[in-house]
Amino acid sequence: MIRSFGNETSAGIVSATLLQEGGVVVRNVAPDDLIDKINQELREPLDTKGHEFENAFNGYKTRRLGAILGLSRSSADLLTNPLALGVADAVLKRHCENYQVGSMTAIEIHPGEKAQILHRDGDFYPIAIPGVEFQLQAMWALSDFTAENGATRIVTDRDLLRGVKNAETEAFENIDESKVSQAVMPKGSVFFWLQSTIHGGGANTASTPRSGLFISYCLGWVRQEDNQYLLMPRDVAESFPENVSRLLGYQSHGKFLGIYPGDPDGHWWDA
Ligand SMILES: O=C(O)CCC(=O)C(=O)O
Ligand SMILES: [Fe+2]
Incomplete structure (x- = not known):
């Protein structure tokens, strides 16, 4: 079972629950009017371009979109939601001074879609x-x-949860269904899980359809999954409040990494 908390x-x-159990739901965090917008x-x-992302991994009955902030400015409110940032602070700031967006992807799973192959998102990091x-x-x-419309599945088995990545890649395909739980939650809720x-x-x-907005936050010293600088050029990034452009990657990590003229912390000159 995935633990589910009230807002x-x-x-x-x-x-603390997430770090212990690998996944956690918090119900009814975002107001209905924001989600509707x-x-x-x-x-x-989604209707015109969502099918462009169909493939064996994403599914052939699933619509997806990347570069979300360019399509939905209101999504910035989910990106900077205080609970989400509080959780990201606790999980990521153990290992970095600041963190950034890895990717933001709308995922709409349509009727008839099969369960996606079980995987770890961060396996593109080679260590x-x-x-x-x-x-x-x-x-x-x-x-x-819901359980029927495609709520995200996670493996709750603790041995697998903490396993060294890639070692059990084979086993991902043979995981006993009794070790899999689904993140059942009402609209406006959020499900967090670890890399x-x-x-x-x-x-x-x-x-x-089951419709969700996926947001990953990665350590400030790793490369972002989606290239936010090309997806979200500087003028677009800077048309958002500073906390949003910082999350997109328009900030440095410490004094020396990722510096540029206009860096909000002034490290370009300082260094
Ligand atoms: O749609 C979901 O519930 C999860 C999708 C996912 O894990 C992925 O595409 O990497
Ligand atoms: Fe994933």
Whole structure:
């Protein structure tokens, strides 16, 4: 079972549970009107471009979109949600001074989609350091997430949870279903899981789509999954509040890494 908390729960309790158990749901964090606005902003691009991301990993009945802030400005409110940042602070700042967006992806699983292959998102980082999470993942429910419509699945088995990556890649395909739990949650809730947590999208056997906004936050000294500088050029990034442009990567890490003229901490000149 994945632990599910009410929205009065502190980031401290949520992150402690997450670090212990690999995944945690917090219900009803984002107001309905925000979620409705984001759904409105994403509708047309999902319908026209969402199928471009179909492949064996993403599925052939799943619509996706990247570069979300360019399509849905309201999504910035989920990116900078105080609970999400509180959890990201607790999980990531153990290993960095600041963190950044890895990727933001809308994922709409349509009826008839199969369960996605179980995997770890951060396996594109070619090393593993035991106890270090290179990134944290959040899935915001833009619709209700149910067992039938494809709520995200995670493996809750503790041995697998802490395993060294890639060693059990083979085993990912033969995982006993009794070790898999789903992040069932109402629209507006958020599901957090660790980079080390094995997971995947669920099968949709319902009659309506399951819609979510995936946001990953990665350590400030690793490369971001999606190239935010090309997806979100400087003028677009800087049209958002500074906390958003910083998260996109328009900030340095410490005094020497990622410096540029205009860096909000002034390290270009300082160094
Ligand atoms: O859609 C989901 O619930 C999870 C998708 C996922 O894990 C991925 O595409 O990496
Ligand atoms: Fe994933």
